[in-house]
Amino acid sequence: MYVIIVGCSPAGYHLSKGLLASGNEVIVIDKNRHKCQLLYDELGSIAMHGDGTDKKVLEAAGAARTDMLFATTRADQTNLIACQIAKQAFNIPRTAATLTDTKNEPLFQILGVDLVVNSTHSIVTQFEAGVTDKRLLHLTDLEIPNTELVQIYIPEDAWSVGKRLIDIPMPDHSFVSLVIKHEILTIASPNLIINAHDEIIAITRSEEEHILYETLTGVSA
């Protein structure tokens, strides 16, 4: 696979290393000449100095034969534009972008960015998991708009304890996929009984996650 990475941010740098290691052909475009030199010194001629939102630069980078473009600069607007040019001017089949302002995510999805990596969201999720005692965790956003994978911890006094999954009235767009019992993954079959300290892995819609949490625990999210 031939991949263009726009922006030699930490994400762009590590992505390029990972893609190279797995046998892909990679080029990294960055406006900062010093960053390009550092990348060249470490990884060879995969660095290209230039503006990744400049059509001529993308053309010189081989956009016409590219399978995927990743935009990983720190500016959401630059990432969006790089992905839109990739599709509009070069018909690059897949585009991906990192995002810092969570509120821009719906726009990126509407405008056809195939994969949106919300770095702020990831950081918040990790803090939630590692630092706070919050019992509803966002694991990831799915490609379907407003749809996410969540993990819900079942406390001892939860309403659902002792009940079968089939007897728990789920919100319309929420589906339990897996249940972690004593660190063992279990398929969420209808007759599976929910116990205290179980971790529920479910697909839900963003606007429904608090209802799902309340349904399973009896407590408002």
Next chain:
Amino acid sequence: MNALIFGCDILTDLIIKYLQPHGYNVTVVAYEQDLLIDLERKYTLPTILIKDHIIQDYLQESNVKNVDMFLSLSTDDHTNVMLAQEAKHLFDVKTVICRIENPELNEIYSELGLTVIGKSDSQLYLEITNLIEG
């Protein structure tokens, strides 16, 4: 009718001068505090100063959902493009005009359905040199 302008320079000033007599209530949202104060004094209109990088919050504060026209007129092509697309696709603003100085971006976003304006320095240079040469 309500119009919201992003960006604050001489072009903004000229557009306000045109819109207000045509019955538009104009709001300006921008980074340039001193220029916004000048506009407030000159035209008696609301302005919103952007203080951090999360611009979408300021668009919502500017009541972008209820404007008839959004003009993305700053000198930053990339931010103009993103905000214009937000106004058009997320907030369903009826008329959206986007300033893009880069001729290639200008062409691409015209193809993508944005109403774009803008003259690059190179275009202006050609016009000026043509005038000088007669």
